[in-house]
Amino acid sequence: EPEVTQTPSHQVTQMGQEVILRCVPISNHLYFYWYRQILGQKVEFLVSFYNNEISEKSEIFDDQFSVERPDGSNFTLKIRSTKLEDSAMYFCASSEGGIYGYTFGSGTRLTVV
Amino acid sequence: GESVGLHLPTLSVQEGDNSIINCAYSNSASDYFIWYKQESGKGPQFIIDIRSNMDKRQGQRVTVLLNKTVKHLSLQIAATQPGDSAVYFCAENRAGDYKLSFGAGTTVTVRA
Numbered sequence: 001e002p003e004v005t006q007t008p009s010h011q012v013t014q015m016g017q018e019v020i021l022r023c024v025p026i027s028n029h030l031y032f033y034w035y036r037q038i039l040g041q042k043v044e045f046l047v048s049f050y051n052n053e054i055s056e057k058s059e060i061f062d063d064q065f066s067v068e069r070p071d072g073s074n075f076t077l078k079i080r081s082t083k084l085e086d087s088a089m090y091f092c093a094s095s096e097g098g099i100y101g102y103t104f105g106s107g108t109r110l111t112v113v
Numbered sequence: 114g115e116s117v118g119l120h121l122p123t124l125s126v127q128e129g130d131n132s133i134i135n136c137a138y139s140n141s142a143s144d145y146f147i148w149y150k151q152e153s154g155k156g157p158q159f160i161i162d163i164r165s166n167m168d169k170r171q172g173q174r175v176t177v178l179l180n181k182t183v184k185h186l187s188l189q190i191a192a193t194q195p196g197d198s199a200v201y202f203c204a205e206n207r208a209g210d211y212k213l214s215f216g217a218g219t220t221v222t223v224r225a
Contacts, residue, residue: 103159
């Protein structure tokens, strides 16, 4: 069964450092997303990406965040200068057509110290 | 405000019994609902979905019920097994929107 792959599974970084979280969406999917989940809380939408541009973003997704699809297979989330409160699980998702076939990856646990 | 939420944060169930997990939503514009299962250290895994033009949908051992009158969604798991122990989230989607809004989650623990 096709899956969304995320790397690394765990990342520890010092406050103020830049991090890049990587995702390989399902190959025939056209819509890409990032969500985050702070420990013990619900999953929150960050950003959606379609046709090489951001289609929607939440208020969490401020100027410290950016996304990129550098090639035909990867989808990345960059946090420019990490803060302690950025510590969370970050999930990548992709879908084939809007809401259809929505599939989540296993996540990257980011710990900012 | 607009939100999707679950009634109870935890549910303890005897193995073999049926489980019912509830979710309330407040946005009448929502027209698509999904139940996800999340096991420890993993991402949300699709269980079953339902559109607002339906009130019931069945899958393998799972049934989702939608009551649009009271904006209530439930997930029924038949003959609960130890492998069903996880956090369950409902999520909703509004027409024309591609993001999902998640509820707070219910932790289901299956007792042997």
